[in-house]
Amino acid sequence: ILNVEQSPQSLHVQEGDSTNFTCSFPSSNFYALHWYRWETAKSPEALFVMTLNGDEKKKGRISATLNTKEGYSYLYIKGSQPEDSATYLCASKTSYDKVIFGPGTSLSVIP
Amino acid sequence: DAGVIQSPRHEVTEMGQEVTLRCKPISGHDYLFWYRQTMMRGLELLIYFNNNVPIDDSGMPEDRFSAKMPNASFSTLKIQPSEPRDSAVYFCASSLGSGANVLTFGAGSRLTVL
Numbered sequence: 001i002l003n004v005e006q007s008p009q010s011l012h013v014q015e016g017d018s019t020n021f022t023c024s025f026p027s028s029n030f031y032a033l034h035w036y037r038w039e040t041a042k043s044p045e046a047l048f049v050m051t052l053n054g055d056e057k058k059k060g061r062i063s064a065t066l067n068t069k070e071g072y073s074y075l076y077i078k079g080s081q082p083e084d085s086a087t088y089l090c091a092s093k094t095s096y097d098k099v100i101f102g103p104g105t106s107l108s109v110i111p
Numbered sequence: 112d113a114g115v116i117q118s119p120r121h122e123v124t125e126m127g128q129e130v131t132l133r134c135k136p137i138s139g140h141d142y143l144f145w146y147r148q149t150m151m152r153g154l155e156l157l158i159y160f161n162n163n164v165p166i167d168d169s170g171m172p173e174d175r176f177s178a179k180m181p182n183a184s185f186s187t188l189k190i191q192p193s194e195p196r197d198s199a200v201y202f203c204a205s206s207l208g209s210g211a212n213v214l215t216f217g218a219g220s221r222l223t224v225l
Contacts, residue, residue, distance in 0.1 A: 032211040099159070099206075101153060103152075
């Protein structure tokens with residue numbers, strides 16, 4: 001993998017459903033993996049930063065895991081709510097401090 | 112702290128004109144990043160600075176784009192001459208240190224080139 005990739009591109013879920021998305025990143029020169037939440041007409045805001053293989057982070061109903069050996073991270077949302085509707089971005093930070101973003105996963109939670 | 116401040120928020124200009132976008136990072140942050148957001152490419156890294164020094168400008172599209180950081184509290188991104196394909200939202204972000212610290216984004220500058 002040469003770039004940061006995310007899947008799916010978009011997702012529509014019913015309120016109360018749990019969901020997850022994937023971020024794939026180059027494992028060479030890896031330093032940290034960031035997750036951001038980006039609401040329409042606003043700026044991206046940081047959710048998590050992870051550095052170590054096996055890292056797990058949690059904030060409320062949202063959690064994330066990291067696998068640096070295979071170059072992927074999962075973001076989980078438990079019991080989705082309409083206010084969770086946003087684009088979720090992951091970004092890979094290299095050992096040269098370069099921060100490259102994936103294209104994002106657009107989540108719509110239907111009430 | 113007021114966060115990362117960008118100006119102007121909106122700019123409409125005609126093809127061929129010079130455009131200057133400005134950014135004030137969070138005080139004390141030593142990294143500054145310029146990104147361009149388009150539908151096709153998402154958030155695309157243009158250039159980033161560490162302690163006012165450009166580290167990697169490989170994302171700058173072409174010679175029409177230039178960026179400077181004359182001091183720790185101010186950076187500019189200049190497009191001369193501008194073209195319609197430069198229309199996008201340009202984001203500035205800053206962070207502290209070279210560790211695992213996240214980026215704090217400005218509100219963005221929406222550029223429309225007619």
